[in-house]
Amino acid sequence: MGTTTNGALWALAHAERAALAEDLAALEPGQWRHQTLCGRWDVEQVVAHLIAAASLNQWQWLRSMLGARFNPGVHNQRRLQDHVGATPEETLDRFRTIVYSTTAPSSHTAAYLGEVLVHSQDIRLPLGLGRVPSVEALTPVAEFFARHDFAVDSKSNAAGFELRADDGPFAAGDGDLVTGTTLALVMAIAGRQAYLEDLEGPGVPALAARISGR
Template identity: 60%
Template sequence: MCGRWTVEDVVAHLTAAASTGTVRWITSIVGARFDADLHNARRLAEHRGATPAETLDRFRAVVTSTRAASGHTPAWLGEIVVHGQDVRRPLGIRRTPSIESLTAVATFYASRDFTVNSKKTVAGLRLEATDGPFAHGDGPLVRGPSVALTMAMAGRATYCDDLDGPGVPILRWRCANQQLAFRTSPGCAPPRS
């Protein structure tokens, strides 16, 4: 669900996020000349283990970390929510984040483009959660579980299958275009050497 990234790559990305403070993050993104793909590829290489088991051990070692590149809590919570689902869904692990977490991330994603073009993705649509308080926008309706709305805003078109309403085809098309842009980006995840 993350373009060319494998589940192991996503786990390494989460490890990097929980291991990289503000100064290191700024140094890395500047060193990559603000190319987020190159920045991410370098951090993946740094935090991916020699084996999948080692990558998982590295992740487990930072699970309780409170380190983040900034104090922008909804952004980093979004990393955990979205990439957690990116790992769980392909592996068939059924777990939904709390409604409070999903509502905070969905509200953030609907209000601005940060790491993904989530605000542009839902522009002109009315989003309504069927399991929580999240609602946003005006236009053709898109209704469904908070997790599906959040993941669709993050560009995961497969979650549109869990939504209904006249706005779903528009959202699905926009998600597919977000995924296409991510998948064709050259620096997403370098092949293992």
């Protein structure tokens, strides 16, 4: 993966968290209950999940996973509930406290940057919020996602395709071509079907079938 340093990756994650906090501050109360691209979770639940992800070190994460019998869904739901506030405003205040956190269960910093980027768009796209992450932040995530299944099955989704960004330097893989913005490629291989319409190339139908489970 590229030459982006660990410190630079954390700086990008902090900037993207701060940008999301700014967007969240402008939401109307009902928007916190809006469905996201992240399964059954609404906006507040995704924010609580991001707080949890930035609050667990390696041993806390391991204890939680042991308690969940290594079921990530159970682990995520339990830790999410730990961080939902009594009101959306309280949840947002809690999110602001972790904007500059570097706490994480492992040293895979690009993955944690990716978590912030993907979940931010999980919130923004359904709400029609126009802000998008920078290509600078997206590129190391795209490179990591193309090479690893970590939290999302991105490597498995990308396998057998040539992925090529049309707005930045990202390129990976061999096979049928799939092109688009770095954001659309990241979100698609993270399993977000809503971004498939932003991609082009002969590999798009097969990628769509793969991430939809057909």
